[in-house]
Amino acid sequence: MAGGAIQAGGGGSGGRFRRRRFSPIAEINVTPLVDVMLVLLIIFMVTAPLLQVGVPVDLPKTSAQQVGGKDEPLVVSLNAKSEVFLGETQYSLPELSQKLKAVYEQKPDQRVFLRGDKAIDYGKMMEVMGVVIDSGFRQLGLLGEQSGAGSPAAKPGAAPTPPPGAAPPATPRRAN
Numbered sequence: 001m002a003g004g005a006i007q008a009g010g011g012g013s014g015g016r017f018r019r020r021r022f023s024p025i026a027e028i029n030v031t032p033l034v035d036v037m038l039v040l041l042i043i044f045m046v047t048a049p050l051l052q053v054g055v056p057v058d059l060p061k062t063s064a065q066q067v068g069g070k071d072e073p074l075v076v077s078l079n080a081k082s083e084v085f086l087g088e089t090q091y092s093l094p095e096l097s098q099k100l101k102a103v104y105e106q107k108p109d110q111r112v113f114l115r116g117d118k119a120i121d122y123g124k125m126m127e128v129m130g131v132v133i134d135s136g137f138r139q140l141g142l143l144g145e146q147s148g149a150g151s152p153a154a155k156p157g158a159a160p161t162p163p164p165g166a167a168p169p170a171t172p173r174r175a176n
Contacts, residue, residue, distance in 0.1 A: 060118040062144035073111035100135035111139040
């Protein structure tokens with residue numbers, strides 16, 4: 001009987017082809033996590049500049065340091081056409097006064113920032129500042145853009161040089 005010999009130990013499969021048991025990997029693959037975080041970072045970097053106040057104003061340059069604060073301030077803006085905005089909503093001066101008085105009744109310690117296009121009349125800027133102060137607010141600040149790193153005004157201790165025959169520029173100050 002030539003083919004009747006059966007090998008002992010497992011039905012003819014031999015010891016060579018044993019199934020391996022699955023062992024879980026205890027490490028976390030961080031590559032997808034890093035990919036997702038980089039995409040989120042790019043999304044926030046792109047959308048953050050879009051979250052600023054939407055009234056287009058060409059702000060004058062200044063070398064003064066930024067003033068920190070505890071809460072979100074009100075922003076009153078004047079564009080190049082001398083139109084007055086509170087946030088992104090346009091108001092006339094009497095309407096602005098009424099709105100600011102209503103806000104002052106709810107939050108008397110609210111900060112107000114005034115942004116004015118550098119092309120507007122100084123008298124118009126002072127008129128709007130008077131409306132803000134008459135509404136009761138005492139924490140009023142003027143906003144401007146930081147001057148570039150290459151200009152002399154950006155260097156600490158260096159005063160900007162006025163053009164010949166011009167009066168020296170006034171230092172921006174915060175009204176209290």
